[in-house]
Each structure stands twice: as structure tokens, then as C-alpha cells.
Amino acid sequence: xxxxxTIAKREFRSYFDSPVAYVVICLxxxxxxxxxxxxxxxxxxxxxASMVNLFKYIPPxxxxxxxxxxxxxxxxxEKRSGTLEMLITxxxxxxxxxxxxxxxxxxxxxxLLLSTLIYPIAMFWKPWxxxxxxxxxxxxxxxGLILFSAAAVSIGLLVSSLTDSQAxxxxxxxxxxxxxxxxxxxxxxMGGTLGEVLRYISFETRMSGFMRGLVxxxxxxxxxxxxVVCLTFAFRKLESRKWA
Amino acid sequence: MSxxxxxxxxxxxxxxxxxxxxxxxxxxxxxxxxxxxxxNGAGKSTTMRILTCxxxxxxxxxKVHGFDVFDEPLEVRxxxxxxxxxxxLYQDMxxxxxxxxxxxxxxxxxxxxxxxxxxxxxxxxLAQVLGKPIGELSHGYRQRVGLGQALIHDxxxxxxxxxxxxxxxxxxxxxxxxxxxxxxDRTILLSTHNLNEVxxxxxxxxxxxxxxxxxxxxxxxxxxxxxxxxxxxxxxxxSAAPGKTPPRADEVQAALQGLPGAQRVAEKPSDExxxxxxxxxxxxxxxxxxVFRLAVDKGWTLLELQRDAQSLDSVFRDLTRGDEKLDRGxxxxxxxxxxxxxxxxxxxxxx
Numbered sequence: 227x228x229x230x231x232t233i234a235k236r237e238f239r240s241y242f243d244s245p246v247a248y249v250v251i252c253l254x255x256x257x258x259x260x261x262x263x264x265x266x267x268x269x270x271x272x273x274x275a276s277m278v279n280l281f282k283y284i285p286p287x288x289x290x291x292x293x294x295x296x297x298x299x300x301x302x303x304e305k306r307s308g309t310l311e312m313l314i315t316x317x318x319x320x321x322x323x324x325x326x327x328x329x330x331x332x333x334x335x336x337x338l339l340l341s342t343l344i345y346p347i348a349m350f351w352k353p354w355x356x357x358x359x360x361x362x363x364x365x366x367x368x369x370g371l372i373l374f375s376a377a378a379v380s381i382g383l384l385v386s387s388l389t390d391s392q393a394x395x396x397x398x399x400x401x402x403x404x405x406x407x408x409x410x411x412x413x414x415x416m417g418g419t420l421g422e423v424l425r426y427i428s429f430e431t432r433m434s435g436f437m438r439g440l441v442x443x444x445x446x447x448x449x450x451x452x453x454v455v456c457l458t459f460a461f462r463k464l465e466s467r468k469w470a
Numbered sequence: 471m472s473x474x475x476x477x478x479x480x481x482x483x484x485x486x487x488x489x490x491x492x493x494x495x496x497x498x499x500x501x502x503x504x505x506x507x508x509x510n511g512a513g514k515s516t517t518m519r520i521l522t523c524x525x526x527x528x529x530x531x532x533k534v535h536g537f538d539v540f541d542e543p544l545e546v547r548x549x550x551x552x553x554x555x556x557x558x559l560y561q562d563m564x565x566x567x568x569x570x571x572x573x574x575x576x577x578x579x580x581x582x583x584x585x586x587x588x589x590x591x592x593x594x595x596l597a598q599v600l601g602k603p604i605g606e607l608s609h610g611y612r613q614r615v616g617l618g619q620a621l622i623h624d625x626x627x628x629x630x631x632x633x634x635x636x637x638x639x640x641x642x643x644x645x646x647x648x649x650x651x652x653x654x655d656r657t658i659l660l661s662t663h664n665l666n667e668v669x670x671x672x673x674x675x676x677x678x679x680x681x682x683x684x685x686x687x688x689x690x691x692x693x694x695x696x697x698x699x700x701x702x703x704x705x706x707x708x709s710a711a712p713g714k715t716p717p718r719a720d721e722v723q724a725a726l727q728g729l730p731g732a733q734r735v736a737e738k739p740s741d742e743x744x745x746x747x748x749x750x751x752x753x754x755x756x757x758x759x760x761v762f763r764l765a766v767d768k769g770w771t772l773l774e775l776q777r778d779a780q781s782l783d784s785v786f787r788d789l790t791r792g793d794e795k796l797d798r799g800x801x802x803x804x805x806x807x808x809x810x811x812x813x814x815x816x817x818x819x820x821x
Contacts, residue, residue: 227574229575229577232571232574232575233575236560236563236571240560240562240563243562243563244562307558307561308554308555308556308558309558309559309560311519311524311554311558312552312554312558312559312616312619314524315522315523315524315547315550315552315554316547316572316575316576317544317547317548317575317576318544318547318575319544467524467525468524468525468526469525469526470485470525
């Protein structure tokens with residue numbers, strides 16, 4: 227196993243060694259269930275074979291709770307406790323450390339995300355068959371959510387590498403992701419070119435295609451570039467310790 | 471390849487305006503166990519972090535096992551076992567798990583790991599805690615796990631940053647025993663500010679102060695470099711020879727100061743019954759006889775006369791004197807810096 231995979235595996239497992247993974251998974255499911263079935267009339271009232279409501283709640287939930295919690299400790303805690311020095315002085319490249327941490331955290335987010343597949347499967351396939359679901363948008367929505375998670379986790383990782391306080395990391399990540407999600411709505415009252423730009427770059431807009439079953443290369447590239455840019459900066463930040 | 475395992479060649483490191491290392495030069499050869507000594511803030515950890523490629527030097531070069539720390543960090547790290555200060559380990563992992571993690575990163579396969587683990591558990595005394603989470607271990611055991619981690623790949627070179635700090639005397643003695651055992655067939659660079667440990671485990675010491683090497687050589691050579699000897703003199707405050715009165719403290723101090731060869735006299739804390747002084751003379755003077763005769767002449771009762779057995783300690787203090795002016799807070803410095811007697815006293819107590 228490569229050093230990167232070893233680090234990723236350790237990171238992933240460490241969520242399960244502490245209560246983090248269990249708390250995040252349980253509460254997320256509870257929250258998602260409540261939102262999906264009860265909030266605002268919920269699924270039953272809508273009376274349609276559609277998963278749109280599910281996808282309406284997953285991304286903000288991921289962005290504002292799950293990703294900040296999962297990524298806050300990635301580098302910040304290692305810096306605070308000094309374990310980063312131990313890790314980096316093992317024969318690993320700085321890029322292995324960053325990518326390992328990234329994939330470890332992304333792994334947990336994806337486990338959580340993919341386990342929400344239980345909703346469409348249980349409701350529209352087995353054991354219940356509540357109606358005939360159009361699976362196309364479901365597939366594209368999950369593709370979108372995976373890309374969205376990849377970008378969000380990279381933002382969290384970058385923020386975590388800039389501080390050594392988990393609390394600061396949590397709130398900054400939370401705020402950035404909140405802003406990135408809702409900023410497009412400001413276009414309504416802002417208008418003009420700036421409004422258009424904000425609408426264009428908002429995560430909500432970029433996700434809306436995936437939700438409707440529309441896979442646009444521009445959206446894919448958008449999320450992937452965010453991930454690449456954030457990972458690069460995080461890597462540079464880690465390297466900069468050498469010259470501090 | 472030559473047998474130089476660690477080579478620092480005018481290494482410098484600046485943190486902003488602060489010069490932490492100022493052209494440090496030294497070599498460590500194969501099989502040596504070297505004590506890297508200095509007060510806090512002298513540059514010990516900085517040097518070690520450069521050698522382990524955690525940070526880069528601002529100037530100069532360093533080679534470990536023939537590999538440049540800047541150009542080939544991975545090759546260097548493969549050949550090193552490193553224990554950073556305070557052994558920072560993942561608290562939520564078990565001991566076994568952690569050692570396995572270190573081994574996997576180093577590319578040791580499962581069967582080789584088992585063999586190595588057996589050896590490491592034996593050498594570091596980890597058998598009882600192998601299944602426990604690291605967070606539940608005492609500091610001494612954590613330090614041992616850290617040492618185990620540094621040994622898991624059987625490295626030719628070990629760098630240990632203050633491995634005995636914060637340990638109780640028993641744990642310290644035990645850890646030093648492990649280090650001696652390990653040092654039989656390895657090169658070890660070991661930093662500390664405790665001189666007894668160096669005497670215990672190392673044959674050679676490098677003393678750094680304010681980012682420079684101020685002494686480098688085997689312990690006897692360094693000891694002889696000290697240039698001064700210390701004596702403890704205690705005079706009875708209550709009784710004296712028949713017909714004589716017991717002296718006051720200032721009388722004793724003046725008399726000792728007046729002895730030929732006495733360089734410095736400082737009062738040490740004592741109870742109501744004795745005056746205790748520390749007397750410093752040049753290396754080649756022996757003042758014991760003179761002190762004895764002084765007491766006889768004056769009719770004082772000499773209760774204690776001892777030449778400092780830990781002369782390495784005093785060498786260290788002489789060589790690194792003034793360092794504290796640099797490190798400690800300014801207000802503190804103003805009020806205490808002249809009071810060197812009391813301060814060295816305090817440090818002696820700490821040791």
C-alpha cells in the first residue's frame with residue numbers, strides 16, 4: 227500500500243475510533259429523514275415519485291454541518307498536538323500527506339452520501355415499490371453530489387491547514403460553504419453583471435443541472451477545479467513550514 | 471562511504487528576525503551516541519528538525535547517511551528514526567495499531583513487521599500496553615511508544631529530541647537503559663538539558679548555546695575545558711572552638727573572598743545552624759586545604775567541604791552563561807540577572 231493510501235486509511239479509521247463518525251452519520255440520517263418526510267409537508271404531501279426533495283436537503287446539510295465537522299481537525303488538530311511533525315518526518319512526501327488526508331475525509335463523506343441511496347432503493351425498488359421512479363436524475367444527482375463533496379472537502383482541508391484551532395476551522399469552513407451555496411440568491415436583488423457572476427459561481431446554481439438530470443461538463447470542471455486549486459494551496463501551505 | 475552518519479556544515483536558520491542557528495558545524499560518526507546539550511532555546515530542536523527534513527535551513531548544508539537533507543529528504547527519512555519532543559502520538563490509536571501504521575508507511579510488509587514488533591516490544595518494554603489506546607498511557611509509556619515507532623524499521627541512525635523530559639526518575643533511568651542498549655549498534659543523537667543523562671548514556675557531547683556550538687568532544691575533554699572548580703563550604707553558625715565566637719555570614723563571606731585563588735563566593739540557602747557558601751576557583755587551583763586552614767585559624771567549625779562532583783554541570787553553565795538573558799522575559803531579566811548565585815542554585819535544585 228502506498229504511503230498516501232496508508233494515511234488515508236488511518237484518517238478514515240480515526241473517525242470511527244472516536245465518536246465523530248457515529249455522531250455525524252446518526253444525526254445526519256435523523257435530520258435528513260425528518261426533513262424529507264415531515265418538513266414543509268414532506269414527501270407524502272407531494273404525492274409524486276420523485277427524489278427531488280431529498281436532493282434539496284442533502285447539499286446544504288453536507289455543506290453546513292458534515293463537511294466542516296469532518297474536515298476541521300484534518301490538519302489543525304495535528305498541528306496543535308504536534309503529531310504533524312511525527313507524520314511528516316516519516317518517509318512520506320508532503321503531497322502524500324495532503325492527498326491522504328483529503329481522501330480519508332472524502333471517504334467518510336462519500337460513505338454517508340452513498341448510504342442515502344437507501345431512500346430511492348427502499349422506496350422505489352425493494353422492498354417497497356411506491357411508484358415508477360425516473361432513475362436518470364437520481365444518477366446524475368449523485369454524480370453531482372460526489373463532485374460537490376470533493377470540492378467542499380478540499381475547501382475544508384485548506385481552511386484546516388491555515389489554522390491550528392478546530393473551532394476556527396469549523397466556523398470558517400461553515401461560512402465559506404454557506405456563502406458558496408447561497409450567494410447566487412443575492413443576484414435577485416443585486417442584479418447587473420455582478421449578480422450574474424455570483425449566480426453563475428454559486429454552488430446551488432452549479433448543482434441544479436445535476437438535480438434535473440442534466441450533466442454539464444462545465445459543472446464537472448467547475449467542482450474539480452475547486453478541488454485541485456484548494457489541494458494545491460493546502461499543499462503549498464504545508465510546504466511553507468520549511469521556510470517559516 | 472565514509473563513516474560520517476550525520477554532518478552539519480555551517481547550518482543556519484532564521485525565523486524572521488531571530489537567528490536560531492548560527493553556522494553550526496558538527497559530525498557524528500557511525501556507532502557514536504552523542505549528547506546534544508544546551509539550554510532551552512539554544513537551537514537543539516531546530517537542528518534536529520533540519521536533520522529530519524521537517525524544516526529547511528536558511529543557510530549551510532546537512533547530510534544524513536550521505537544524503538542531503540534538502541535534496542533527498544525521503545532517502546534521509548528512510549534511514550532515520552526520529553522522536554520529536556514530548557512524543558506527539560495519535561491519542562485515539564492503539565499502541566499496536568500505531569506501530570503498524572508507522573511500519574506500513576515505511577513499506578514494511580506484514581511478516582517483517584511482526585518480527586520487528588517483537589524486537590521493539592522487547593527493547594522498549596511495551597508488552598503490557600500493546601493493546602491499549604495511546605491516550606490512556608502514562609507519559610513514560612508514551613515516550614517508549616515513540617521510541618518504538620522510531621525503531622520499527624531498524625534504522626542505522628536515531629535522533630531523539632529530549633526523550634527524558636517530563637519523566638519521573640525511574641522512567642528516566644529505564645529509558646536511558648533502553649537507549650544505551652539500542653546505542654550498541656546504532657548512531658544516536660540525543661538532545662537534553664540534563665547533564666547526568668549525558669554522562670549516563672553518551673561518550674561524547676556537543677554543547678550549543680545561542681545557536682552556536684560552544685563545545686564538542688568526549689566528556690573528559692569537555693570537563694577539562696570548564697576552567698573553574700566549585701566548592702560547597704558550610705560553617706557552623708552556633709558553635710565554635712573554645713574561646714571563639716561563631717562567625718556571622720558576612721564575616722565568612724569576606725574571609726572566603728579574601729582567599730588567594732577565590733574567584734566568586736555566593737551564599738547558598740541553609741537553615742539557622744550553618745552558613746553555606748559556594749566558592750569558585752580556577753581549574754588548576756585546589757582550595758580545599760586553604761579553606762580548611764582558614765577555618766582552623768579562625769576557630770570556626772567546618773561542617774562541610776566538598777568539591778563539586780558534577781563538574782560537567784558547571785562547564786555547561788559556564789559555556790552557556792548569558793543565554794538566559796536572551797531567552798527569558800525582559801522584566802524578569804532586569805531584576806534577576808545579576809543574582810547569578812541564586813539562579814544557578816535554583817537550576818541545581820531543578821536537576
